[in-house]
Amino acid sequence: MKQKKKSTVNWMAIGHELINCLRTKDRHRLSRYDAFVWLMESIGKGIPVCNEQGEQIHVLPFTASYMRLAEEWNWERHTVQQFLDELAALSVISRQRKGNTFVFSLARKSHKHLLL
Numbered sequence: 001m002k003q004k005k006k007s008t009v010n011w012m013a014i015g016h017e018l019i020n021c022l023r024t025k026d027r028h029r030l031s032r033y034d035a036f037v038w039l040m041e042s043i044g045k046g047i048p049v050c051n052e053q054g055e056q057i058h059v060l061p062f063t064a065s066y067m068r069l070a071e072e073w074n075w076e077r078h079t080v081q082q083f084l085d086e087l088a089a090l091s092v093i094s095r096q097r098k099g100n101t102f103v104f105s106l107a108r109k110s111h112k113h114l115l116l
Helices: 016-022 032-045 066-073 077-089
Strands: 047-050 056-060 093-098 101-106
Touching: 032 066, 032 077, 032 101, 066 077, 077 093
Parallel strands: none
Antiparallel strands: 047 056, 093 101
């Protein structure tokens, strides 16, 4: 008897509406998918710096501690670290320690493939 070959998705583009549909609602523990999308959005937006008039003058790279992400995602700190270790090993993100926080960015090769 022949065994069926398992099909895997190698690449997928997902539109904004589908991303919102698939997200975990309310303050529940975020799935890995939700945490990934949250992180990609945060890296993409950065941290806006505004002048006294409230006009954006600059955007700083996204920074956060593992504890902040654990609180935001409703995860344990070690789970956050393991997840980010996996993303870094896959060359999806890069992170650089800055005091007790990390500066997050897209890995050089992933930028073309992740955010369209």
